[in-house]
Amino acid sequence: MTADLLVTGLRELVTCEPELGDGPLGVVTDGALAAQAGRIVWIGAAADADDKVRLVANGRRLDARGRVAVPGFVDSHTHLVFAGSREAEYAMRARGASYREIAAAGGGILSTVRATRDATADELVELARPRLAMLLAHGTTTVEVKSGYGLTTRDEIKMLEAIGRAGESQPVDVSANFCGAHEIPPEYRDRPDAYVDLIVNEMLPAVAERRLARYVDVFCEEGVFSIAQTRRILEAGAAAGLRAKFHADEFVTLGGAELAAEMGALSADHLLKARPEGVAAMAKAGVTAALLPGTAFFLGLPYAPARTFLDTGVRVALASDFNPGSSMGGNLQLVMTMAVSQMKMSPEEALLGVTLHGAHAMGLEGEIGSLRPGKQCDLVLADVPGWRSLSYHYGVNHVSHVLKRGVLVFAR
């Protein structure tokens, strides 16, 4: 067949499609891959490449020189557009400061809200760009980014516009999640239902009209948004064409997992305190569990019970939760190490978590997350002796090249 890109010299080509190679990840040893116009057209043994693939004139041949290839990582839960820093809070927490003490000292989520409200959309885009570049350099080719530090119609729209523009200005695909229900803003502290009214009656229609988001999110948690409020927001979001993808059962068991199943959400996220019935309901409804071990690590808290989800048949995605307060980091290779060492996921389950299952959590599994003919050619090359070293040799960046839709967009 005809191709405009041929990648050869892959010691291991990890397709994440079992029928294409060995084991649950479908690994092709000494593999090769061809793409045409940004889509994969052929996967096979490097020895067969020249027989099977005809490279067009001006087509690109990339010799991976024994590197390992995996699908571009999909980070399905981040808050990476924000202004300000919460370094001081990080230091206070180490000294044992409570949430209340941190808030009294001017920290907490509302400090990010203040800084983000004060920033222009241009400033937010400028701040996001190096963060996206850092993600790309660590292998992430698709990312979900939430609003939720504006909490007024004007500032939520500003954040979503900044998220969209940040996405357009560099190679990582960015999908926006409208998270106006991230926190109750101070001006509505005594009348939270009025804030829910504002979200439903003003923010959501404005977001939908401008087509600024693909998803709708709610921080469903004690002291934030109740199950009833969450249902109301998600239903209004669905009516506006936004898929549900929300924070559920993180610190307190409220029944977020059950609600995610009831609503047919793409993902329920965090889930440290989900009930067994909720987990079973998620399995039945096909809701992906998006677990965020970096947050547990950064806050020094217990990790989500990943094995409970996996052993109940729930698909587990792993995401970074990149945000200034509870997880200031976006290296999904390290997130995989946490999944294996702390949550007892297998290296295979961890890699699926940041690739195919991350794509499921974003509703993009038909386009990205694995390497098979027809999908986008989002490809990461890594300088490792075998794919397991992506998480086994931890805390460093193994990525040497990143291709997005068949175009080399990062190399070092």
Add this chain to the structure above:
Amino acid sequence: MTADLLVTGLRELVTCEPELGDGPLGVVTDGALAAQAGRIVWIGAAADADDKVRLVANGRRLDARGRVAVPGFVDSHTHLVFAGSREAEYAMRARGASYREIAAAGGGILSTVRATRDATADELVELARPRLAMLLAHGTTTVEVKSGYGLTTRDEIKMLEAIGRAGESQPVDVSANFCGAHEIPPEYRDRPDAYVDLIVNEMLPAVAERRLARYVDVFCEEGVFSIAQTRRILEAGAAAGLRAKFHADEFVTLGGAELAAEMGALSADHLLKARPEGVAAMAKAGVTAALLPGTAFFLGLPYAPARTFLDTGVRVALASDFNPGSSMGGNLQLVMTMAVSQMKMSPEEALLGVTLHGAHAMGLEGEIGSLRPGKQCDLVLADVPGWRSLSYHYGVNHVSHVLKRGVLVFAR
């Protein structure tokens, strides 16, 4: 004064010497530093640099363009010279395999011993070189490396020679620790005292005669070397001119902390199970506690009680424990994050742990570990808005430049 290197444009110059700047880390804002023949000769405000420092002809001026400078990191506990891989064991452990099952499947420390015995010194040097380059790129300028995967006189000498040669072939200063007492080799399993005899009567004299090590180490642990055996080896080491620096009270309380105090060891390492009396004895004797959070992280175990040591007045060093079985990673920026988020050390204590206190754990505090006139110019420049971001923004590499003895040895 005269200098052959002048570094300006430092948003923050973190000296780790309180009298040279603000706070416990002696931070100079908008700082500069001058060096001559590899040693620091001046530290001050960038605005004063041209008045105070006369750069010699051909002297180098480095504009740090607003970056942050910290002392080169000192990694005081590693096993980074080895052959083979233990990826498979890492995956088995996630499945809940016991130490016994891992050993039965050919894993565990003895698998590294087999592979290292089978390797030549040349091969060990080749394997170590990229690991040292990775450390350097992450800011480490001095590292301790242990033998202990040979466990025969011939193979321990071979390892120590490889450690020495690996050190000479690249910029990171490498100090060897003779750790023949890392494990009881299979051939001595039924007569461990005979192996101690071999260490004392044959290995130690051979090591000392060839000047292959600066330190002596023992894995003092239930089922490995007892307190009495450890004392015997450390005393023989001291007689041969080697300072004690050893694995103590990691999994079982044996009294390693007390022994370290009694022997005047440079450091006692791991220390998850030290008794309060042992901690107090270490404080009184001035023994540094070398804590290794990466090992707890990688194995999914509890972290060492750092606050107990700090609050008792023990100096705490933080090291990577880089090794294929229990901590396959050497990023000390991430080790600092673990110290803050998991062990509740302050960001200041964490930075001292990988700099000045690491130097204490190696007996090199007169030469390295902080930035003051007279010390070596081992300097790391980082692309961060402030020094706390070295650990706050985690899982990535912030290092942009590394200078060793005033020479630029890494830049990206």
